[in-house]
Amino acid sequence: MPTKVKKNHRKEERSLFALGNEAVVEGALLAGCSFFAGYPITPSTEIAEIMAERLPRLPDGVFIQMEDEIASLGAVIGASLAGRKSMTATSGPGFSLMQEHIGYASMTEVPLVIVNVMRGGPSTGLPTSPAQGDVQQARWGTHGDHPIIVLSASNVQECLDMTVRAFNLSEKYRSPVILLLDEITAHTREKIQIPNRETYEIFSRIKPSMPPEWFVPYEESMRGVPPMPALGEGYRFHVTGLTHDVNGYPTSRPEEVEKLMQRLFRKIDQFFYDIQIIEETACEDAEVVVIAYGCVARSAHLAVLQARELGTRAGLLKLKTLFPFPRPAVERFIRQCRAVIVPEMNMGQMSREVKRVNNGLSSVRTLNRIDGQIITPAEILKVLQKA
Amino acid sequence: MAKDKQQVVVSIYPDWCKGCGICAAFCPGEVLELGPDGKARVVQGATCRNCGFCEHHCPDFAIVVKTKRRIANNREVDHAHEG
Amino acid sequence: MAEVTQLIHHYLRHNKRFPHVLCPGCGHGIVLGSLVRSVHQLGLTKDEVVLVAGIGCSGRIAVYVDFNTVHTTHGRTLTFATGIKMANPRLKVIAVMGDGDALSIGGNHFLHAARRNIGVTALILNNNIYGMTGGQSSSTTAENCYSTTSPYGQQEQSFDIVELAKAAGAPYVARSTVLHVKLLDRIITTALARPGFNLVEVLTPCHTQFGRKNKFKTTVDMYKWYKKNAIPLDSLSKLPQEEQNQRTPIGIFVEENRPSLEERYAAITCRLEEASK
Incomplete structure (x- = not known):
């Protein structure tokens, strides 16, 4: 309750x-x-x-x-x-x-x-x-x-x-x-x-400020994010799951389709650094970094601290944004470390992304568990010490 | 409902007509028929009973039935603007 | 009676290309006209009307009218409509669906929208076939009718939309054909004016995909078939029993008053607010 x-x-x-x-x-x-x-x-x-x-x-x-x-x-x-x-x-x-x-x-x-x-x-x-x-x-x-x-x-x-x-x-x-x-x-x-509601940054969608007759629902813009009116506010437009032109009307013209699709990708791509959320623990001098997310990141945190006590310069990169994949952050540690370890409770869904970024530069170790049990700090520590 | 036969003009937008023939098939006054181009056309406007069937049943919004009086009024307004 | 078409033109989107995408003789355009007249008669503003449509030929009519229009996913029209109505009960939400849309892929949503009595006017444009995908049998294709997926005749029993809606608890259930436009105007206007879930089944011909495979030479023949077969509900009982089974009753089947979901929800929030004072 x-x-x-x-x-x-x-x-x-x-x-x-x-x-x-x-x-x-x-x-x-x-x-x-x-x-x-x-x-x-x-x-x-x-x-x-x-x-x-x-x-x-x-x-x-x-x-x-x-x-x-x-x-x-x-x-x-x-x-x-x-x-x-x-x-x-x-x-x-x-x-x-x-x-x-x-x-x-x-x-x-x-x-x-x-x-x-x-x-x-x-x-x-x-x-x-x-x-x-x-x-x-x-x-x-x-x-x-x-x-x-x-x-x-x-x-x-x-x-x-x-x-x-x-x-x-x-x-x-x-x-x-x-x-x-x-x-x-x-x-x-x-x-x-x-936290206090007043001190927390809360963002709400931007609504159109122009008169309705000027409003172009899916217009190209620098930001790539069109303003969004609510239904019933006077900006009557068409919403459709079909590929659409700037007016929201269905289209299959290649030039209009491409424009829409490119804008959809661009609006996320160009704000990548606003979307990428990561957390580093003991990473500055790390030779081995564990890249983890979700509950496994907690185990990894303890394992990294224990490894430090035992003399391994270990660090933790916790991914809070999984997609778009935080490539620049991961890349940095791949260049810095002799190995990165990706423990996860699947057969390697994120380690595949890490390996793609790695491209042979460093050693990517995986640690997978799919029996419905969490990966323990001890298990991660074991891999850390070998890496 | 106005039943004054003389007071009505039926017009068809050929560009919007798809020639389905519903208007011609059901018109009680036999005002409409499908022409050689496959589009509906008015053949005897005088027998129009102003029942509104064609206007209500045209799936393509291509038929307009107007009373003559209203047409005349519109013209007056137009002239007034021009003047 | 005059100015019917000009009135409709006033509600169409002027930057859309016409004539619309539907086949010659398709009844969907007639339904759209009837809907526009009903909205006009009730004096609703374009801004307060939200037309939510599904996938298929019926889904395509939304784009042509100058309301707030949402062309959703296949069968899910009523789920979007439910969200919109609950989020803003002041909006007049109209759902337009086809038979395959509302009853096959969206059958579950249809039953639940009727059960919870959400304030949506649902129009099911029943042409007894999947038109847009090329004439496959739907859950309203009558037994022994032909379609591309029932080339030897439909073996399954079809749904009766009116009976289904009644059983699911819809407080307003009506049926008309596109030939019976006056009745159609009347039931759509009534439905729009009522609170709660209002179901209007419209029989609309698809000559391109259904008629040609089922011995209708022209689209006009299908309208003539409606004329011959449809019968007002109150005249039905006057016919001998055998004949009754062959005719399609049209009219208003259920008209009851039950508070809609959004009204009941508002009552709860009011009660909670009172209690917290």
């Missing part, structure tokens, strides 16, 4: 002993989320349950339970078009069902946040055990070439922070943002700080 919070304390910084899933809700509400549609699925369900209690108590907050995950994301897209900051949360099989609408949101540039609490797969897999098997699905799950932003969190405080970041990025770049958690992070209970 969510912790009861007195209303008059809401605006001030406060601490909370919270589940990862609960922290996601706190982050979302802090970011201005006022619409949640979802479908129950372990281990993400607490997010829906807490939203069901919290949202109806807020002015304009809407919670709705839909008939499946396809419908959930459909409703979220609809609400976002109507001007709401909207989100959904799901796990493995539900995330598979959402792929159709991730593509739609990407094509129509609808800001929204999807939290995927990863569990063991494929299929129904291990509903109550953690995994990191959806990393490449988050990047490439929907059909067609598309840009996407994928974030991750490794502890409860980060669940809150990264949810806020996810909303900010989605609103700034009019893109769906996927926040990947895992069963461990989502179900860990820790003390977190909930």
Whole structure:
């Protein structure tokens, strides 16, 4: 059950002993989320349950339970078009069902946040055990070439922070943002700080300021991110999942199709450094760096500290942005270190990205576990000492 | 509903007409038919009963039925502007 | 009666190319005209109307009208519409779907939208076939009819949309054909004015994909078939039982008042706000 919070304390910084899933809700509400549609699925369900209690108590907050995950994301897209900051949360099989609408949101540039609490797969897999098997699905799950932003969190405080970041990025770049958690992070209970709403940077989508008759819904611009009116505000335009021209009308003319697709990629590419979020621990003089994300990053953190005590100059690069892949950060350590280690709870979905960047420069060691158990610090330490 | 036969003019936008023939097939006054170019055309405007069938059933919004009085009024307005 | 077409022109998007993409004689254009007249009659502004459409021929009509238009994914129209209505209940949300769209791939969403009574007017443009993909059988293709995926005759029983909507709990269920435009205007206008989930099934001919495979020589023959076969609901019972089964009743089948989902949700938020004071 969510912790009861007195209303008059809401605006001030406060601490909370919270589940990862609960922290996601706190982050979302802090970011201005006022619409949640979802479908129950372990281990993400607490997010829906807490939203069901919290949202109806807020002015304009809407919670709705839909008939499946396809419908959930459909409703979220609809609400976002109507001007709401909207989100959904799901796990493995539900995330598979959402792929159709991730593509739609990407094509129509609808800001929204999807939290995927990863569990063991494929299929129904291990509903109550953690995994990191959806990393490449988050990047490439929907059909067609598309840009996407994928974030991750490794502890409860980060669940809150990264949810806020996810909303900010989605609103700034009019893109769906996927926040990947895992069963461990989502179900860990820790003390977190909930920041003051006034001091936290919250970004909302830019609305058109020109008169409606001047408005060109998908116009080219320096930023590549067109302003976005809400339905009913007087800017009547056409939204379609078909490739469209600047007016939003369907087109198959190669020059118009290319323009649209290039802009979709460009708007993410050119703001790469705003989107790339990483955290370094003991990296300055490191000879061996562990590149990790999610709950495994916690194990890696301890392993790195232990390795230092034992005399190995180890460091940790924690990836909070998984896609667009933080290539410059990773590249730096590949040049600096004799080896990088990528431990992850899958058969090598991120290490493949690291190897692509590595291109033979350094040694990339992988450490994989797919039995529904977390990779322990001891396991990482063992690889660290050998590297 | 106005039933004054003399007061109505039926006009067709040939560019929008796809020649489906619904208007010609159901027109109670047999005002319309499909011409040699496959498009609807007015053959006997005088028998129009102003029932509105063609206008309501044209899937392509290509048929306009106007009362003569209104046409005359429009002209007056146009002239006024020119003057 | 005059100015019908000019009125429609006023609501069309002036920077779209016309004539529209639909085949000659396709009834979808007639439905669009009827929808525009209904919106006009109720005095709704273009800004407050949101037309949400699915995939298929029916989905293509949204782009031509100057409302807020959303062309969604196949079968998911009602999920988008639900999100839009819950996010902003002041908007007049209209969902336009085809038969394959609403009942096959979107069957689940259709049942649930009716069950939860979300404030959306749903138009199902039923042409008994998948038109855009080239004439495959749909869940409303009648038994023994031909299509590219039932070349030896459809073996499956078809859905009756009206019965389905009734069973799912829709408070307003009506049916018309595109030939019966006055009835169509009336039921769409009524549906738009009502709260909650309002279902309007429109029988609309697809000569290109359905008619040609099923012994209709021209598109006009299909309209004549509607004229012969459709019968007002209240006249149906006057016919002998055998004949009743062969005719298609049109009219209003259900008209009840139940609070819509967004109204009930607003009541809950009000109650919570009162309690917290």
